[in-house]
Amino acid sequence: MSEESFRFGQKSFIDDVNFPRGFRKSGDFTLLEAETLGLYGDTMAALETGALEPLTQEENHFVKMLKHPHRAKTKLELVWIKYIKLVREPRRFHSLHSSSHKHHVEDFPPVITIPVETPRLTQA
Secondary structure (H helix, E strand, C coil): CCHHHCCCCCCCCCCCCCCCCCCCCCCCCCHHHHHHHHHHHHHHHHHHHCCCCCCCHHHHHHHHHCCCHHHCCCHHHHHHHHHHHHHHCCCCCCCCCCHHHCCCHHHCCCCCCCCCCCCCCCCC
């Protein structure tokens, strides 16, 4: 399968809601993937929603692949699946603090405060 028989979008595909700085600057896509989304994303989105009927064998395969994303093979299919996952699945954030070692207040020894008297200054 080749991208040559997959139609370009009617307009450049952008997603200002999920990628306000664009696909290139998001850090989620390579430059080639961002370019691919820009050129073909409008067609892929229309094929997915049913607003556009597939005309070629590649477009027909793309529509079938949407039902079984694990079967994505072409560059277009793979980049669309990546886009879908980033947009529709909740993002995972990793921190340096491990959540498996949560400490409760009861785990720590009580804090003992010792009053300290401060010397008073006297005028001479």
